[in-house]
Amino acid sequence: MGTLFTEASNLAEGVDFTFIFIFSISAFFIIGISAFLIYTLIRFSRKREKNPRQFTGNVTLEIIWTVIPLIIVLAMFYVGLVAFSPMRKVPGDAMPITAIGQMWRWEFDYGNNRISKDLVVPLNRDIKLNLVSKDVNHSLFIPAFRLKEDVIPGYDNYLWFRPILIGEFDIFCAEYCGLNHSGMLGKVIVMDSVNYNKWYTDLVKSAPAVEPPGLILLRNNNCLSCHSLDGSKIVGPTFKGLYGKKEQVVTEKGEEITETANDEYIKQSITDPNAEIVKGFNKGLMQSYKSILSENDIKNIIAYFKSANEQKQ
Numbered sequence: 001m002g003t004l005f006t007e008a009s010n011l012a013e014g015v016d017f018t019f020i021f022i023f024s025i026s027a028f029f030i031i032g033i034s035a036f037l038i039y040t041l042i043r044f045s046r047k048r049e050k051n052p053r054q055f056t057g058n059v060t061l062e063i064i065w066t067v068i069p070l071i072i073v074l075a076m077f078y079v080g081l082v083a084f085s086p087m088r089k090v091p092g093d094a095m096p097i098t099a100i101g102q103m104w105r106w107e108f109d110y111g112n113n114r115i116s117k118d119l120v121v122p123l124n125r126d127i128k129l130n131l132v133s134k135d136v137n138h139s140l141f142i143p144a145f146r147l148k149e150d151v152i153p154g155y156d157n158y159l160w161f162r163p164i165l166i167g168e169f170d171i172f173c174a175e176y177c178g179l180n181h182s183g184m185l186g187k188v189i190v191m192d193s194v195n196y197n198k199w200y201t202d203l204v205k206s207a208p209a210v211e212p213p214g215l216i217l218l219r220n221n222n223c224l225s226c227h228s229l230d231g232s233k234i235v236g237p238t239f240k241g242l243y244g245k246k247e248q249v250v251t252e253k254g255e256e257i258t259e260t261a262n263d264e265y266i267k268q269s270i271t272d273p274n275a276e277i278v279k280g281f282n283k284g285l286m287q288s289y290k291s292i293l294s295e296n297d298i299k300n301i302i303a304y305f306k307s308a309n310e311q312k313q
């Protein structure tokens with residue numbers, strides 16, 4: 001739901017008014033100045049005016065074209081200030097939610113690790129989003145709310161809004177953050193308070209996601225930035241269905257052989273990643289994790305790959 005013109009938050013109207021105000025003034029002047037230019041080209045051409053007239057200063061005119069633009073830019077500043085300043089003043093009773101950006105997805109933490117993929121919020125309630133990045137710079141952009149704020153690692157940024165329309169609205173990442181930046185999408189879902197409370201109760205009831213230690217290791221070491229879990233091709237081969245899979249690989253000598261992704265092969269891929277490269281991928285993009293991951297870490301990762309395969313069946 002939502003078109004380009006949907007104003008779905010309390011802050012949207014001020015942004016739109018500022019935009020239309022500045023745009024109209026700019027349009028008026030570009031049309032006016034161009035028209036005047038064309039008029040003078042014709043009216044004062046050499047054909048019509050054989051002997052050009054000379055002018056010296058004109059105080060009245062100079063005062064007019066200084067004072068009027070001054071008033072106009074001050075008006076633009078004022079209109080912008082009125083729209084912008086409430087954006088940085090979070091109401092004291094705003095409901096806090098943490099928005100987490102990471103390559104390449106959004107997550108919303110409602111407290112105590114109650115995490116949702118969508119930002120679900122109750123209608124007409126002030127919401128404060130604390131913006132946290134787990135890796136690089138991102139930017140949380142909700143066009144229907146006319147909100148965009150940078151999400152920067154190590155910096156406590158925030159934004160707030162009050163949703164004023166029920167519906168689903170897009171979330172984008174508006175700061176280039178790597179290969180799948182354009183796929184870093186999300187949704188805001190605005191519900192009435194009854195539906196919201198129901199949704200929230202379900203979220204609390206669903207046990208907080210306890211991830212297997214191997215998956216946590218993959219996440220914390222940023223493995224998932226290059227290896228997907230869902231089968232999509234990023235920088236390296238996907239982890240989906242990895243354990244026991246047969247792959248064509250190219251050895252360091254350039255030989256093509258078939259390998260099975262067993263314990264030994266996975267360990268080698270972690271500690272000496274360039275020894276054998278899966279066909280279709282590039283060499284030299286992965287460093288050895290020998291000094292970063294312990295034997296036990298690697299065991300946990302292999303155990304995770306095994307269990308991930310079993311769950312599929």
Ligand code: CUA
Pocket residue numbers: 101102103104137138139173174175176177178181182184
């Ligand atoms: Cu995250 Cu672009």
